Amino acid sequence: MAFLSIERITKTFGTLTTVKGVDLAVERGEFITLLGPSGCGKTTILRMVAGFETPTSGTIRIDGKDVTNLKPHQRNIGMVFQAYALFPNMTVADNIAFGLKVARKSGSEIASRVKEMLELIKLPQVAERYPYQLSGGQQQRVALARALAIKPQILLLDEPLSALDAKIRVSLREEIRAVQRQLGITTIFVTHDQEEALSMSDRVCVMSEGRIEQLGTPFEIYNYPKTRFVASFVGTLNILSGRVSDGAEGRIVVDGQEIVTSRGLNGASTGDALAVALRPEALSIGRANGSSNNLEGTIDEVHFLGSVVRIRVRFKESAVSLDTFNRPNAAPPERGQPITVNFGREDILVLEGAPN
Amino acid sequence: MKQSRLFPWIGFIFGAIYFLVPLIATFEFSLRMQRGIYSFKAYQVVLADPGFQASFSYSALIALATIIVGVALVVPTAYLVQLKLPRLRPVVEFMTLLPLVVPAIVIVFGYLRMYNSSSWLPMTGSARSTDLLLIFAYVTLSLPYMYRSVDTALRTIDIRTLTEAAQSLGSSWPRILIQVILPNIRVGVLSGAFLTFAIVIGEFTMASLLNRPAFGPYMQLIGANRAYEPAALAVIAFAITWACMGLIQLVASFSPGQKR
Ligand SMILES: Nc1ncnc2c1ncn2[C@@H]1O[C@H](COP(=O)(O)OP(=O)(O)OP(=O)(O)O)[C@@H](O)[C@H]1O
Ligand SMILES: [Mg+2]
Numbered sequence: 001m002a003f004l005s006i007e008r009i010t011k012t013f014g015t016l017t018t019v020k021g022v023d024l025a026v027e028r029g030e031f032i033t034l035l036g037p038s039g040c041g042k043t044t045i046l047r048m049v050a051g052f053e054t055p056t057s058g059t060i061r062i063d064g065k066d067v068t069n070l071k072p073h074q075r076n077i078g079m080v081f082q083a084y085a086l087f088p089n090m091t092v093a094d095n096i097a098f099g100l101k102v103a104r105k106s107g108s109e110i111a112s113r114v115k116e117m118l119e120l121i122k123l124p125q126v127a128e129r130y131p132y133q134l135s136g137g138q139q140q141r142v143a144l145a146r147a148l149a150i151k152p153q154i155l156l157l158d159e160p161l162s163a164l165d166a167k168i169r170v171s172l173r174e175e176i177r178a179v180q181r182q183l184g185i186t187t188i189f190v191t192h193d194q195e196e197a198l199s200m201s202d203r204v205c206v207m208s209e210g211r212i213e214q215l216g217t218p219f220e221i222y223n224y225p226k227t228r229f230v231a232s233f234v235g236t237l238n239i240l241s242g243r244v245s246d247g248a249e250g251r252i253v254v255d256g257q258e259i260v261t262s263r264g265l266n267g268a269s270t271g272d273a274l275a276v277a278l279r280p281e282a283l284s285i286g287r288a289n290g291s292s293n294n295l296e297g298t299i300d301e302v303h304f305l306g307s308v309v310r311i312r313v314r315f316k317e318s319a320v321s322l323d324t325f326n327r328p329n330a331a332p333p334e335r336g337q338p339i340t341v342n343f344g345r346e347d348i349l350v351l352e353g354a355p356n
Numbered sequence: 357m358k359q360s361r362l363f364p365w366i367g368f369i370f371g372a373i374y375f376l377v378p379l380i381a382t383f384e385f386s387l388r389m390q391r392g393i394y395s396f397k398a399y400q401v402v403l404a405d406p407g408f409q410a411s412f413s414y415s416a417l418i419a420l421a422t423i424i425v426g427v428a429l430v431v432p433t434a435y436l437v438q439l440k441l442p443r444l445r446p447v448v449e450f451m452t453l454l455p456l457v458v459p460a461i462v463i464v465f466g467y468l469r470m471y472n473s474s475s476w477l478p479m480t481g482s483a484r485s486t487d488l489l490l491i492f493a494y495v496t497l498s499l500p501y502m503y504r505s506v507d508t509a510l511r512t513i514d515i516r517t518l519t520e521a522a523q524s525l526g527s528s529w530p531r532i533l534i535q536v537i538l539p540n541i542r543v544g545v546l547s548g549a550f551l552t553f554a555i556v557i558g559e560f561t562m563a564s565l566l567n568r569p570a571f572g573p574y575m576q577l578i579g580a581n582r583a584y585e586p587a588a589l590a591v592i593a594f595a596i597t598w599a600c601m602g603l604i605q606l607v608a609s610f611s612p613g614q615k616r
Contacts, residue, residue, distance in 0.1 A: 073528060077524055087518065150525060
C-alpha cells in the first residue's frame with residue numbers, strides 16, 4: 001500500500017467545489033508534483049494533507065493510518081510556504097530549533113540537529129542571523145531546514161520557488177531535490193511552472209479544475225499527453241482539430257487536408273470530431289515522400305530568436321509553431337509565404353476527450 | 357520662500373504657539389514659589405509630599421495591572437478576529453470605540469448601579485474589589501488605543517502563514533500566541549501599553565467617583581488648595597506623558613528581528 005494515500009477527496013467552500021474526488025497514491029520516498037493553472041485546487045489538496053483544511057468527503061491515510069481528522073500539529077508533516085514564513089523575531093538557529101523545542105528535545109540534541117540541518121542546506125555560517133538579514137533564496141533554504149528538522153513523515157512544498165528570481169529558482173530546485181533524495185523523504189511539491197515540475201519530479205500530477213488530468217512520469221506526461229489540457233499546459237504542443245474520415249485506417253481530415261496516424265483509431269466513427277497534438281520538434285519544413293504526412297499552409301508569423309527562428313504556419317482554422325535553425329546564407333522565411341510542413345505518422349498524438 | 361511653503365509654516369508656527377505658550381507660562385510660574393528668584397522649590401514640595409508618592413504609586417500599580425489585563429484580553433481577541441472571523445472585525449472595532457463615545461461619568465454611574473454593595477455582585481463592597489473594578493474600568497477606557505495598536509501591528513505580519521508554520525511544527529495555540537505572535541507585535545503592544553499608562557495616570561472621573569486614592573484626584577485636590585504646586589504637578593504630568601511617548605519611539609527603534 002502507498003505511503004500516503006488520498007482517497008476520493010472533495011472539498012467544497014460554500015457553493016464552490018474546488019477539489020472534485022481526487023485519488024492519489026504516493027509511494028515512500030517519492031517526489032510528486034502537483035502541476036496546474038492558478039485556482040485548480042493544488043494548494044487546497046496540500047492544505048488537506050497538512051490538516052489546515054478538512055476534506056468535505058474522502059480519506060487521507062499516512063502509512064496506513066487514517067489522518068483525515070487529525071489537527072495539523074498532530075500529523076508530523078513538514079511544510080514550506082511560498083512566503084517563507086520564517087519567524088521574524090527568531091534567529092535562523094531558533095527558527096530551525098522551534099519544532100524541536102515544541103517536541104521537548106534535550107538542549108544538546110537540539111544543538112546538534114540544528115547544526116546538522118544548517119550543513120544540509122549549506123548555510124552553516126548564518127545560524128545567528130535574523131531572517132531579514134538573509135536573501136530570499138537563503139530564507140527559503142532555512143524554511144526547508146526548519147520543516148525537515150522535526151523529521152517529518154512527509155514534506156509539503158507550496159510553490160516554494162515562485163517568489164525567487166529565475167537563476168536562484170533553478171539552482172534551488174536542484175538543491176531541494178538533492179536534499180530530498182539524501183533524506184529519502186516522501187514529498188509533494190506544488191507548482192504551476194511546467195519546467196519545474198518536469199525537471200524535479202519522479203511523477204507529475206497534472207490538475208485542472210479540481211480534477212487530476214493525468215498522472216505519470218515527466219517523460220510520459222511530456223511525450224504522451226492524454227488530454228488536450230495536458231498537451232497544451234505541458235510544453236508548447238501544437239493542437240489541431242479534425243474529423244475522422246476513416247477510423248480503422250486512422251485517417252483524419254484537418255482543415256480539408258488528410259493526415260494518417262500510425263495506429264488506427266479504435267472505436268471512432270467517420271465524422272467524429274477529435275483533437276491531435278504535434279510536438280514542435282517533430283515538424284520539419286518541405287514536402288516529404290513515403291508514408292509521412294504533409295500539410296500545406298502559409299507562414300503567419302516569424303520570430304527571430306537568434307540561433308533559432310520560430311515560425312507559425314496557418315492552415316485554415318488550425319496553426320502550428322515550429323523551430324528552424326537560423327541560416328545566414330539562405331533567405332529568411334517571410335510572412336505570407338506558402339509552405340509545406342511534414343511529420344511522421346507516429347508523431348501524431350491523438351488526445352482523449354471532446355475537442356473544444 | 358515659495359508661496360506654497362508659506363501656509364504650512366504659518367500653520368506650524370501658530371500650532372506651536374498655541375501649544376507651547378501655556379506650557380512655558382505654567383513652567384515659568386511653577387518656578388516662582390520663592391519670592392524674587394527662580395527655584396525648583398515647588399517641585400521639592402510636591403515630590404516630598406507623602407500624598408504625591410502614595411497616589412502616584414497607587415496609580416502606577418493600577419496602570420500596570422490595567423496593561424496586563426488589557427494585553428491578555430486584546431491580543432488573543434484581535435488575533436482570533438483577524439485569523440478566524442474577519443467578517444466580525446467591523447463589529448469588534450465599533451465596540452472598542454464605544455469608550456470614546458460614552459463619557460467616563462456615564463460608565464462609572466453604570467458601574468455603581470450594577471456593582472453597588474446591595475447588588476448581586478457587590479464589587480464596591482471592599483477597597484480591594486473596588487480596585488479590581490477600577491482596573492476593569494480602565495481596561496475599557498484604554499480599549500480603543502490598545503486595540504488599535506495591536507490590530508495595526510498584527511496587520512503588518514502575515515499571521516496566517518506564521519500560525520500555520522508553527523502549527524505544522526507541532527505547536528499548540530498558547531505557544532503560538534506567546535512565542536510567535538506576541539514577539540512580532542511587541543512594538544504595537546508596547547505603544548498600547550504606554551498610551552494606557554498615560555491615560556490611567558491622569559484619569560480623574562472614575563477614580564474620584566469610586567473614591568480611590570489615585571493620582572488624578574490628588575492633582576485635583578492640590579489644584580484646588582495651593583498656588584504654585586499645581587503648576588509644578590502639571591509640568592510633571594506632562595513630563596510623564598512625554599516620557600511614555602519617547603519610550604514608544606525607543607522600543608519601536610530597538611527591536612530584534614526587524615530592519616532598523
Ligand atoms: N478558504 C477558502 N474559502 C473559499 N474559497 C477558497 C478557499 N481556499 C481556496 N478557495 C478557492 O478554491 C479554489 C482553488 O484554490 P487553490 O488555492 O487550491 O488553488 P491553487 O491551485 O493553489 O492556485 P494558485 O496556483 O493560484 O495557488 C480557488 O478558486 C479559491 O478561490
Ligand atoms: Mg496555491
